[in-house]
Amino acid sequence: MVGFSPIPAMSMMSFAAGSRFLQLFGGVNLSFYDWYCDLPNSFPEIWGEQTDVAESADWYNSKFVAVMGANLGMTRTPDVHFFAESRHNGTKTVVFSPDFNMVSKYADQWIPVHAGQDGAFWMAVTHVILKEAHFEQKIPYFIEYTKKYTDAPFLVELNKEGENYVPGRLLRANSIEKYKASENGDWKFLNIDEKTGEFICPPGSSGHRWQEKKGSWNLQYNDGETGKEYNPLLSLIEQKDEVLQVEFIHFEQNKKVKRGVPVKYLQTKNGKIAFTTVYDLMMAQHGVSRGLDGDYPAGYEDANSAYTPAWQEIYTGISSGTVIQFTREWYKTAKATNGKCSVIIGAGINHWYHSNLIYRSATMSLILTGCIGVNGGGMNHYVGQEKLAPFDSWGAIMSGKDWKIPVRFQQTPIWHYIHSDQWRYDGNQADYNAVPKNDFSSQHSADLIAKSVRNGWMPFFPQYNKNSFDIAAEAKKSGATGNKGIQDYIIDKLKTGELKYSVNQPDNEENFPRVWYIWRGNALLSSAKGHEYFLKHYLGTHHNEIADEVAKEFVKEIEWKEDAPEGKMDLVVDLNFRMDTSALYSDIVLPAASWYEKADLNSTDMHSFIHPLSAAIPPVWESKTDWEIFREIARVTSEVAKEHLPEPMLDIVNMPIAHDSPGEISQPEIKDWFTGECEAIPGKTMHNIVTVERDYTQIYNKYISLGDNVRNGLGAHGISFPCEDYYDQLLQNTQHVNTIDGKKYPSIKEDVKAIDAVLLLSSLTNGKLSERAFENAEKNTGMDLSKLRPQNNDFSITYKDLQAQPRRLLNSPLWSGTVENGRAYSAFTMNTEYLIPWRTLTGRQHMYLDHQGYIAFGENLPTYKPSPRPELYGDLRKSVKEGRAKLFNVLTPHGKWHIHSTYGDTLRMLTLSRGMEPCWLNEKDAEALGVKDNDWVGSAKRQRGLLYPCLCEFANSSGHLHHLPRTRTNLFCAKIAQPRK
Amino acid sequence: MKNIRSQISMVFHLDKCIGCHTCSIACKNIWTDRKGAEYMWWNNVETKPGTGYPSKWENQDAYKGGWEKNGDSLELKGAGKLKGLKTLFHNTHMPTMDNYYEPWNYQYSKLLDSPEMDDQPTAEAVSMITGEKMTPKSGPNWDDDLSGSPIYARNDVNMKDLSPSEKETMFQLERMVMFYLPRICNHCLNPACVAACPSGAFYKRGEDGIVLVNQKQCRGWRMCITACPHKKVYYNWNTGKSEKCILCYPRLETGQVPACMHSCVGRIRYLGVMLYDADRIKEIASCEEKDLLKKQLEIYLDPNDPEVIAAAKACGIADSTIDSAQKSPVWKYVKEWGIALPLHPEFRTLPNLFYVMPLLPAMAQINDDNNYHTASSALWDDMKNPRLPLKYLASIFSAGDVNIVGKILEKLMTVRLHRRAVTVGDLNQNEVNTAMLASGLTPEQADGIYRLTSLARLEERFVIPPAHREEAIEMIEETHIHKGNTGFGFMDRPKRGL
Structure with missing residues (x-):
C-alpha cells in the first residue's frame, strides 16, 4: 500500500494526515521533490543539504543577479517585485533564457543562451574568474x-x-x-x-x-x-x-x-x-x-580548448566578449561588496539534462568569488516548494515517529521506474549518456537500482517477494530471536536465494504495488512521468504506449519476464476537490475540503514566515478535511482489525543508510556484500533491518494521540533537543487528552490541536526549544553560538496567533540562515559567520x-556534458518524423498561473490565457509545419496517452526553441479535447 | 485661478509591471462577475507590442474615439451633438463581439456524468452568450507575452511611425522586446464619454473627478462606447446600460485603496490627488498636437504654492484634500520628477493615469560569426540605443515626442547609477556626476525616486483624501438622521457632479 501527496510544505497537516496513517499502517510514502525533478542534486553534492536558499527579500540585497532557467515573473509572481526594486537601487541584472520571457523585461542584459547550454557559459565564467581574479589578481577576499x-x-x-x-x-x-x-x-x-x-x-x-x-x-x-x-x-x-x-x-x-x-x-x-x-x-x-x-x-x-570564452560560443551561441564582460562585472561586484552576487535558478535548468552539472558550474563561480553564505549572494534555487520549516516537530507527527516506528519512505523516481516497467523500454544508460567507459557507468539503470537497494543506498518497497509478517513469523518459528536473530535469518535466506528482493523481480505478481492513495495532488497524467506506462502497467486501461521493450539484453540483476504485466494496481483511492485526471482514473474519489475549508499550516523558502490556512467556510456538501478523512480510515481500519488482525503483528522494515546519521560514514568504498566483496552487516555494508510490532486495532488511537516517544526529544539534520516539559504541557489540557490502556496522551484528534502541537514542539516556533537546539549544536561544534539564540526565548505561538497574523520563524540550527532583527534569510550565513561546518564529507563546500x-561517471570535478541525443532513447526512436511533424525540445512544462497551483484551472485564468495551456512554437517552425495561430497541433511525448490536440501560437521570441504544453495539470487540455475516434 | 478642482489621479510604474493580471482578477471578481458583464474587463493588462483589448482599440480611424481639433474648437470624433444625432440609431464605430471576444465557460458536469469511454471525458467550452458549444478563438489577453505575434504584435497601431525596416528589426531575436500595459478608465479631465451621452447619464464627480454612469438615467444609446478612445466604457447586454470603472469609489470613500491597486503584486500603482485649473481645460484640449502633452502637464497646480492653496480653499476644496495633494505620489512622479506620461494625449481627453516608462534590456547584435553579442564597455547601457524604439513609446505616451521619452529613460538610468555609486561604489564618480547633471536630477531627487519606486509602503503609494461624506449626506438628509441608516445606502443620487 503506497500513498502519494506532493509539496508537503503547502498545507503540511493535510500531507501529514495521509502519511501518518500510512506509516502507522506499515504502508509506503512516495516522495515528490525528486519525482518532480525539483530537487537540485548539486545541493547535497556541494553542501550536504537537500535545498537551502535565500528568501526572496534577500534578492533586494544583491548587487548583481544572474537569472537562469527561472521565469520569475511567471513562477515567483508574488516575489519578483524585490527583483525589480533591487534594480532601482543600483543592482545589475542579467537574464539567461532562450526566449524573451516575463523576467527578461527586467534584465539589463538578456542572454538568449541555447537551451540547456548554460553550463558551458558558466564553465567559461569560472575559467575567467580563476585566471583573472584568482591567479593574476589574487583578490584577498576570494x-x-x-x-x-x-x-x-x-x-x-x-x-x-x-x-x-x-x-x-x-x-x-x-x-x-x-x-x-x-x-x-x-x-x-x-x-x-x-x-x-x-x-x-x-x-x-x-x-x-x-x-x-x-x-x-x-x-x-x-x-x-x-x-x-x-x-x-x-x-x-x-x-x-x-x-x-x-x-x-x-x-x-x-x-x-x-x-x-x-x-x-x-x-x-x-x-x-x-x-x-x-x-x-x-x-x-x-x-x-x-x-x-x-x-x-x-x-x-x-x-578548441575547454573551457575558454571562445570554446563556449560553439555551445551557447553567445559571444566570448559577452562572457568576459559578464565575468569581470561579476567578480568586481563581488570584490566591492564581499560577495553580493547571486544566481536565481529554476526548473528551466533543473528539469534539463545534466542539471546538476549546470548547477555546479554556476556554483563554482559563486563560491570562488565568496558569494555563498552572504546576504545578497547565494545559489538561489526555486523549484517546487520544499521548505518544511518546522521539520522537527512536524516530521514526528507526519511519520508516526512519536510512536517510535520505523518509516517506509520511498524515493519515487526509482520506484516508478521499476514498478511502471519503464525500465523495460530503456537501454544501457551509457549509450545515451557521455561517461567514461567502465563497468560502473556502463550498465542498465535498473541493475544499479537493485545494487543500491541491497547495499543500503536506496529504499525500495515492497521489500521481499514474501510478506514481511510471514518472514518474521517463519524466522521466529525457526528459532530466530531478537532483532539480530531476524537479521541473520533474512541475510541467510537472501544469500541462499530462498528470499528475493522485490526490486529484482518487479514483474512477479507477489511484488506488485496494490493499493494507491493519492491526495493533495494530481498523480496520474499530471505528475506521472511516462503516463502511458502508468496507464498500461499500473491501471491496465487504454494507453498509447508505442515504445519497444529493449532491456532484455542489458539487465543482469533484474529478472526478465517475457510478458510484461498490465494493471498491477488493484485499487486507486483519490482524495480530491476537483475532478482532475487522477480522480477520473481512480476507483474511489473521496471529496476533500479545499484550501479555504480547513485549518492548516504553510511554510516556504520564499520567505521566513509561517502561515495558517483557515476555514472561511465549512467543507462543502459531504467533503471533509484530509485530517478527518484519514482519521476515519484509521478508525474503520482499527474496527475491522478486531476481526481480521486482532493480534499484534511483527513487521520487518528495511531502512537505507541515512544522511545526517552515524551510518553515513560506514561505506568508504563501494562494496557489494551480495557478491562477497564484504561481509553483510545491516546498517553498515547493507541496509538496516529492523522489526516493529504493529497492533492494527490501535491504529486509530495512535493516529489521534501524540505518542510519548516525543519525550525522548525531537530534532532533525543531526540536531536534537529535549522537549519533555512541553509534552507534559500538552497533557495539562485535560479536555484534549486521550487514554490508551490506562495511559494518557495529548490528543491531536482535531487538526487544530495537531497544528498547535507542531508549533509548540518546534525549534522554529518555540524560543526555548530554539535555545536548546543551539545548545546541542554548540556541543557538536565546540563553537559559541549564543548570539544565534533567540533574543526572546519566551516566544511561542498557537494556531490562533497565526490566524491573527503570520509570524516570522526563529533562528534554528535546523537551518543555516540567520533572521534576527529583521535580517533577510540567506542560506549558509550561519556556516560562514559562526564556522559551523556544512554537512558534507569535509565539512566544507x-x-x-x-x-x-x-x-x-567522470563527474568528480565540475564539468560540461552535452545533452543526450533524443533519437537515441525511449519512444522517440519510434516517433513520427515525417510529414507535418517535427522534433522539438520541451523548454518547460511550467506555464502562466499554474505553478503548483490549481489557479490556472479557474475560468478567469483560462479566459486570460487561451482557454487552455497553449503550445508555443517559433514562427518559422510553425510555417514549416504549415500551421497557423489558433490551429490545433498534437504533441506526441509524455501526453501520448492522450494525444490531445492543442492550441498553437507563435512566439517569435524563442528563436529555434519551443514550449510545449505543460504536462502537470493538463486538465483543461484534456477537457477541451474532442473525444478521439 | 478661479476654478480649482481636485482629481484623484494615478501612476502605473511600467518598469515594475509583472504582467501577472492580478489587478484584472481583483476587478473582475468584485465588479463584473455578472450576467451581461462577462466580457467586461474594466481593468485589463496588455502585452505591448500587441493589439490589446478590444482588438486595436487605439486605432481611431476605425473606432472614432476621442476628440478632434476643429479650428479653435474641439469636437468628438465619432459622436457629438450633430454627428451623434445622425448616427443615433446606427452607431457604426462600436467594437463588436469579435473585437472583444465571446466569453465562455466549460461543461464541468461532463467530468462527473460521463459514461465509461475509451478515453477520459472532457469538459468542452460553451458560450456564455448563446450556451452553444464553441472553440475559443479570441480572448481579452489573446496575445499574452507576444503569443501570436505575426498576427497581433506586428499589427500594433503604434508602429505607424516606424519604417518598414525598423518594424522588421523589432521582431528579430536579438531585438525581441515586450512590456506590459495595464489599463483602467483614465477618469479624464475632458471625458469624451460624458460629452457624448445623449441622456446625461455620465457625470464627473465634483469632489474627486471620478467619472460615473447613472444607471437609472442611461438609455443604452452607447455613444459613450464609441466616444471613449480607450474603450473603457462597456455595454451590458443584460441590463441594456453602459458600465465602466468606478475607481472603487465605495472603497475610496472609506479610505481603502481601489481593488486593482491594492492587489497589485508588482507594487507598480500609485494614487493621489492632483489640483488643476478647470478653466484651462478647453484651451489645452484644443491646442496644437505638438503642445498637447506639455500643456496638459501645465494644468496641474503646485499644491505647496500658497496662491494655489488660497485659491483651492476659495473653491471649497477641503484642507484635508489639499494636505493629501501635497503628499501625492502622483505629483512627485508627474510634476516634481517628470518621469510619468499619460496614455495617448493626442486623444485630447486629458487622461489622469500616468505611466513611468519601462527600461528593458540593453540592445544586442548578432556578430559575423552568428553569435549573440551584448557586451558593452559600461555596466549599463546609456539608453541612447534602447531596445524598444523611442518612436514606438512616443506613439503611446507622448503624441510622438521622442525627446521627452528619451529624457525619462535617461533619468531612470541615472537613478540607478546614483544608487550603484552609493551602495557599491564601483563606478567612476565623475561619470556618475556627469550623468546626474545631464539628467537634471539632484542626488536628493534620485534618492526620492528610488525610495518611492523600491521601498514605499502602502500608505506612501496610495494617499487617499478623506471623503468628507458628511457633505454628500447633508445634501439629502440630516446627518444625524442618516447615522441610523448607515449601511443602507442612499435612496437617491446626491445632487452633485458636473
Whole structure:
C-alpha cells in the first residue's frame, strides 16, 4: 500500500494526515521533490543539504543577479517585485533564457543562451574568474574565502591509470603516520599548513562529526586532532615536488587532454602516492595553465580548448566578449561588496539534462568569488516548494515517529521506474549518456537500482517477494530471536536465494504495488512521468504506449519476464476537490475540503514566515478535511482489525543508510556484500533491518494521540533537543487528552490541536526549544553560538496567533540562515559567520566529489556534458518524423498561473490565457509545419496517452526553441479535447 | 485661478509591471462577475507590442474615439451633438463581439456524468452568450507575452511611425522586446464619454473627478462606447446600460485603496490627488498636437504654492484634500520628477493615469560569426540605443515626442547609477556626476525616486483624501438622521457632479 501527496510544505497537516496513517499502517510514502525533478542534486553534492536558499527579500540585497532557467515573473509572481526594486537601487541584472520571457523585461542584459547550454557559459565564467581574479589578481577576499569555506585546500590522490595520472580519492588522514590511530580516520582528511609545510587534519569533517569526542566539528583553523593552529595551503604550485601530466576528459569533444598539475609525494605502506590539492585540479580542469605545461588553452580566444570564452560560443551561441564582460562585472561586484552576487535558478535548468552539472558550474563561480553564505549572494534555487520549516516537530507527527516506528519512505523516481516497467523500454544508460567507459557507468539503470537497494543506498518497497509478517513469523518459528536473530535469518535466506528482493523481480505478481492513495495532488497524467506506462502497467486501461521493450539484453540483476504485466494496481483511492485526471482514473474519489475549508499550516523558502490556512467556510456538501478523512480510515481500519488482525503483528522494515546519521560514514568504498566483496552487516555494508510490532486495532488511537516517544526529544539534520516539559504541557489540557490502556496522551484528534502541537514542539516556533537546539549544536561544534539564540526565548505561538497574523520563524540550527532583527534569510550565513561546518564529507563546500561513483561517471570535478541525443532513447526512436511533424525540445512544462497551483484551472485564468495551456512554437517552425495561430497541433511525448490536440501560437521570441504544453495539470487540455475516434 | 478642482489621479510604474493580471482578477471578481458583464474587463493588462483589448482599440480611424481639433474648437470624433444625432440609431464605430471576444465557460458536469469511454471525458467550452458549444478563438489577453505575434504584435497601431525596416528589426531575436500595459478608465479631465451621452447619464464627480454612469438615467444609446478612445466604457447586454470603472469609489470613500491597486503584486500603482485649473481645460484640449502633452502637464497646480492653496480653499476644496495633494505620489512622479506620461494625449481627453516608462534590456547584435553579442564597455547601457524604439513609446505616451521619452529613460538610468555609486561604489564618480547633471536630477531627487519606486509602503503609494461624506449626506438628509441608516445606502443620487 503506497500513498502519494506532493509539496508537503503547502498545507503540511493535510500531507501529514495521509502519511501518518500510512506509516502507522506499515504502508509506503512516495516522495515528490525528486519525482518532480525539483530537487537540485548539486545541493547535497556541494553542501550536504537537500535545498537551502535565500528568501526572496534577500534578492533586494544583491548587487548583481544572474537569472537562469527561472521565469520569475511567471513562477515567483508574488516575489519578483524585490527583483525589480533591487534594480532601482543600483543592482545589475542579467537574464539567461532562450526566449524573451516575463523576467527578461527586467534584465539589463538578456542572454538568449541555447537551451540547456548554460553550463558551458558558466564553465567559461569560472575559467575567467580563476585566471583573472584568482591567479593574476589574487583578490584577498576570494582567496581567504576559498581557503576557509571550501574543499579547495584538501589533498587529492592522483592514480596511475595505464600511462596516465587521473584524479582519485581525497587523501585520508589515517594514511599518514601522525593520524593513523585517529577515530573515523577514513573520514578525516588532509591539508598542508602554509607556514610549516606539514600535513594537518582540518576539523569539521564527517569523521569529527560522528566521533565520540565532540567539539571539533567546526571550521576553525585548528588541527582537528592536535588543536594546532594552521593556515591551509591552497595550491602546491610554489611547493611542488614535481609537475605531473594529469588526464582530464572533455566530454563534448569526446577527448582526453593532459594538463600539468603540481604534485607532492607521500610514502605510504602501499608505496609512493602523488597528490595535489582540489584547487590545483580546479585550475587544470578549467584550463588555467599558470605557466604549467600541457594541453592548456592558448588564451580566451582558443576555441578548441575547454573551457575558454571562445570554446563556449560553439555551445551557447553567445559571444566570448559577452562572457568576459559578464565575468569581470561579476567578480568586481563581488570584490566591492564581499560577495553580493547571486544566481536565481529554476526548473528551466533543473528539469534539463545534466542539471546538476549546470548547477555546479554556476556554483563554482559563486563560491570562488565568496558569494555563498552572504546576504545578497547565494545559489538561489526555486523549484517546487520544499521548505518544511518546522521539520522537527512536524516530521514526528507526519511519520508516526512519536510512536517510535520505523518509516517506509520511498524515493519515487526509482520506484516508478521499476514498478511502471519503464525500465523495460530503456537501454544501457551509457549509450545515451557521455561517461567514461567502465563497468560502473556502463550498465542498465535498473541493475544499479537493485545494487543500491541491497547495499543500503536506496529504499525500495515492497521489500521481499514474501510478506514481511510471514518472514518474521517463519524466522521466529525457526528459532530466530531478537532483532539480530531476524537479521541473520533474512541475510541467510537472501544469500541462499530462498528470499528475493522485490526490486529484482518487479514483474512477479507477489511484488506488485496494490493499493494507491493519492491526495493533495494530481498523480496520474499530471505528475506521472511516462503516463502511458502508468496507464498500461499500473491501471491496465487504454494507453498509447508505442515504445519497444529493449532491456532484455542489458539487465543482469533484474529478472526478465517475457510478458510484461498490465494493471498491477488493484485499487486507486483519490482524495480530491476537483475532478482532475487522477480522480477520473481512480476507483474511489473521496471529496476533500479545499484550501479555504480547513485549518492548516504553510511554510516556504520564499520567505521566513509561517502561515495558517483557515476555514472561511465549512467543507462543502459531504467533503471533509484530509485530517478527518484519514482519521476515519484509521478508525474503520482499527474496527475491522478486531476481526481480521486482532493480534499484534511483527513487521520487518528495511531502512537505507541515512544522511545526517552515524551510518553515513560506514561505506568508504563501494562494496557489494551480495557478491562477497564484504561481509553483510545491516546498517553498515547493507541496509538496516529492523522489526516493529504493529497492533492494527490501535491504529486509530495512535493516529489521534501524540505518542510519548516525543519525550525522548525531537530534532532533525543531526540536531536534537529535549522537549519533555512541553509534552507534559500538552497533557495539562485535560479536555484534549486521550487514554490508551490506562495511559494518557495529548490528543491531536482535531487538526487544530495537531497544528498547535507542531508549533509548540518546534525549534522554529518555540524560543526555548530554539535555545536548546543551539545548545546541542554548540556541543557538536565546540563553537559559541549564543548570539544565534533567540533574543526572546519566551516566544511561542498557537494556531490562533497565526490566524491573527503570520509570524516570522526563529533562528534554528535546523537551518543555516540567520533572521534576527529583521535580517533577510540567506542560506549558509550561519556556516560562514559562526564556522559551523556544512554537512558534507569535509565539512566544507565541495568542488570535488570524492565518491567512486562520481569518479566512474567522470563527474568528480565540475564539468560540461552535452545533452543526450533524443533519437537515441525511449519512444522517440519510434516517433513520427515525417510529414507535418517535427522534433522539438520541451523548454518547460511550467506555464502562466499554474505553478503548483490549481489557479490556472479557474475560468478567469483560462479566459486570460487561451482557454487552455497553449503550445508555443517559433514562427518559422510553425510555417514549416504549415500551421497557423489558433490551429490545433498534437504533441506526441509524455501526453501520448492522450494525444490531445492543442492550441498553437507563435512566439517569435524563442528563436529555434519551443514550449510545449505543460504536462502537470493538463486538465483543461484534456477537457477541451474532442473525444478521439 | 478661479476654478480649482481636485482629481484623484494615478501612476502605473511600467518598469515594475509583472504582467501577472492580478489587478484584472481583483476587478473582475468584485465588479463584473455578472450576467451581461462577462466580457467586461474594466481593468485589463496588455502585452505591448500587441493589439490589446478590444482588438486595436487605439486605432481611431476605425473606432472614432476621442476628440478632434476643429479650428479653435474641439469636437468628438465619432459622436457629438450633430454627428451623434445622425448616427443615433446606427452607431457604426462600436467594437463588436469579435473585437472583444465571446466569453465562455466549460461543461464541468461532463467530468462527473460521463459514461465509461475509451478515453477520459472532457469538459468542452460553451458560450456564455448563446450556451452553444464553441472553440475559443479570441480572448481579452489573446496575445499574452507576444503569443501570436505575426498576427497581433506586428499589427500594433503604434508602429505607424516606424519604417518598414525598423518594424522588421523589432521582431528579430536579438531585438525581441515586450512590456506590459495595464489599463483602467483614465477618469479624464475632458471625458469624451460624458460629452457624448445623449441622456446625461455620465457625470464627473465634483469632489474627486471620478467619472460615473447613472444607471437609472442611461438609455443604452452607447455613444459613450464609441466616444471613449480607450474603450473603457462597456455595454451590458443584460441590463441594456453602459458600465465602466468606478475607481472603487465605495472603497475610496472609506479610505481603502481601489481593488486593482491594492492587489497589485508588482507594487507598480500609485494614487493621489492632483489640483488643476478647470478653466484651462478647453484651451489645452484644443491646442496644437505638438503642445498637447506639455500643456496638459501645465494644468496641474503646485499644491505647496500658497496662491494655489488660497485659491483651492476659495473653491471649497477641503484642507484635508489639499494636505493629501501635497503628499501625492502622483505629483512627485508627474510634476516634481517628470518621469510619468499619460496614455495617448493626442486623444485630447486629458487622461489622469500616468505611466513611468519601462527600461528593458540593453540592445544586442548578432556578430559575423552568428553569435549573440551584448557586451558593452559600461555596466549599463546609456539608453541612447534602447531596445524598444523611442518612436514606438512616443506613439503611446507622448503624441510622438521622442525627446521627452528619451529624457525619462535617461533619468531612470541615472537613478540607478546614483544608487550603484552609493551602495557599491564601483563606478567612476565623475561619470556618475556627469550623468546626474545631464539628467537634471539632484542626488536628493534620485534618492526620492528610488525610495518611492523600491521601498514605499502602502500608505506612501496610495494617499487617499478623506471623503468628507458628511457633505454628500447633508445634501439629502440630516446627518444625524442618516447615522441610523448607515449601511443602507442612499435612496437617491446626491445632487452633485458636473
